[in-house]
Amino acid sequence: MHPTWTALALSLKVACWATAIALVLGVAVGFLLARRRFPGRELLDTLLTLPMVMPPTVLGYYLLVLLGRKGWIGQGLQDWFGINLIFTWQGAVIAAAIVAFPLVFKPARAAFETVDGRLEDAARVLGISEAALFLRVTLPLAWRGILAGALLAFARAMGEFGATLMVAGSIPGRTQTLSIAVYEAVQAGQDDVANTLVLITSAVCIAVLLTAGRLAPGRVGYR
Amino acid sequence: MAFVTRRLLAAALLFVAGSAAQAAELTVSAAASLTDAFKEIAQSYEAAHPGTKVLLNFAASGALLQQIAKGAPVDVFASADQETMDAAVAQKLVVPRERVNFVRNTLVLVVPADSALGPKRLDDLRAEKVTRLAVGNPASVPAGRYTQEALEAAKLWEPLKPKMIMTQNVRQALDYVARGETEAGFVYGSDAVAFKGKVKVALEVPLATPVSYPIAATAGAKDVLEARRFIAWVQAPAAQAVLARYGFLKP
Numbered sequence: 001m002h003p004t005w006t007a008l009a010l011s012l013k014v015a016c017w018a019t020a021i022a023l024v025l026g027v028a029v030g031f032l033l034a035r036r037r038f039p040g041r042e043l044l045d046t047l048l049t050l051p052m053v054m055p056p057t058v059l060g061y062y063l064l065v066l067l068g069r070k071g072w073i074g075q076g077l078q079d080w081f082g083i084n085l086i087f088t089w090q091g092a093v094i095a096a097a098i099v100a101f102p103l104v105f106k107p108a109r110a111a112f113e114t115v116d117g118r119l120e121d122a123a124r125v126l127g128i129s130e131a132a133l134f135l136r137v138t139l140p141l142a143w144r145g146i147l148a149g150a151l152l153a154f155a156r157a158m159g160e161f162g163a164t165l166m167v168a169g170s171i172p173g174r175t176q177t178l179s180i181a182v183y184e185a186v187q188a189g190q191d192d193v194a195n196t197l198v199l200i201t202s203a204v205c206i207a208v209l210l211t212a213g214r215l216a217p218g219r220v221g222y223r
Numbered sequence: 224m225a226f227v228t229r230r231l232l233a234a235a236l237l238f239v240a241g242s243a244a245q246a247a248e249l250t251v252s253a254a255a256s257l258t259d260a261f262k263e264i265a266q267s268y269e270a271a272h273p274g275t276k277v278l279l280n281f282a283a284s285g286a287l288l289q290q291i292a293k294g295a296p297v298d299v300f301a302s303a304d305q306e307t308m309d310a311a312v313a314q315k316l317v318v319p320r321e322r323v324n325f326v327r328n329t330l331v332l333v334v335p336a337d338s339a340l341g342p343k344r345l346d347d348l349r350a351e352k353v354t355r356l357a358v359g360n361p362a363s364v365p366a367g368r369y370t371q372e373a374l375e376a377a378k379l380w381e382p383l384k385p386k387m388i389m390t391q392n393v394r395q396a397l398d399y400v401a402r403g404e405t406e407a408g409f410v411y412g413s414d415a416v417a418f419k420g421k422v423k424v425a426l427e428v429p430l431a432t433p434v435s436y437p438i439a440a441t442a443g444a445k446d447v448l449e450a451r452r453f454i455a456w457v458q459a460p461a462a463q464a465v466l467a468r469y470g471f472l473k474p
Contacts, residue, residue, distance in 0.1 A: 064402070064404075069402070069403045070402060070403050087355065087388055087404070169389070170360070170390075170391070171389065184362070184363075184391075187286045187289060187360075187363040187391070188360075188362035188363045189285070189288070189289050
């Protein structure tokens, strides 16, 4: 396969995984923070929002220190499971998922908070179980906000650069995503390669936004 | 409303005025391996030439060349290899007669300081214990180009390629070795000196082309005289002593 397509396929793979992880965790944590009152709730919210505000290089450094061979988590993973995340596409997924997480979690929390409690009470009166209540009433009512967040998360994960470069490196065919391939091409003065990559990236982003607009009921996200 | 508008205008004017250089500024783009030495040399230059502010910009030589080619306002360019400077001359970014070699370096193989691995020859890197090798990307990093040249001469470039982690500049390769993310890496002798205690030199890599650093005033330099003054300063004994302290050799 041509290197450009490998980079594109890798970017899509990383972005899909990262969005999936961010979606599951973001919905769960968003629901928890919207419904449960506990001490330190707003502090937790702030901490979880940090990746959105912090420079990706700061995040990349944190991840390198934590997940690296000599890192707190990295060493344990290596010793117990033989897992190593640095310089792997899975490492890129973790970096992208963390960066994308607040983009799901924030709108999810807001969406759950605006769900009308009377509708849920009505369902309870009719004898629905709590799990079914979440899946069949609460989640469908909050879905639009969550979907909008997931779209942004996907876009952000596609474009992730700084943290990914530090954690996953730039190995063609293995961890060199589109955005990193663009950077490398420009650094090396290969403007023709850069032009192709940039056009493809732009086309993919437009396609993603258009499909998302089609799929989403009532045009979610960008009005 | 008019008051607010006037304030905004004033702020905008201040911003524009602030971004235009007031005092004499000299922008020096230097190879990543020169980072520590040039910071010190720039300080001594500023102390000796009050009124001039030296702005240092470090990256891989290839990346610096691209910035200059795209119109970055750079006055002095110091590259880690002749090839990049040749390209600068060919693109008319640097006038050939402004160019001079000011320092030399060595290429070394480093391992983490606590590493039990002691590669004695380049061939030892084939060992299974060596899973990753940090190398500057030859497309834009001179240290990577020197490494490729040496490994190709030893017929090891292709066999070792699957182990290589290509980095954006030589200091990133050094950092990966220091953190133990790679078992070994190719960097300059001066880098090994800068990270003494974190990495140790396993061997010096024999090279057909010496690692010789050229420096030059750029064709677009705002003040060529000032640029020349800085280049002369770098060649003077005081600056050469600084460079020697950071592990560089005389040109």
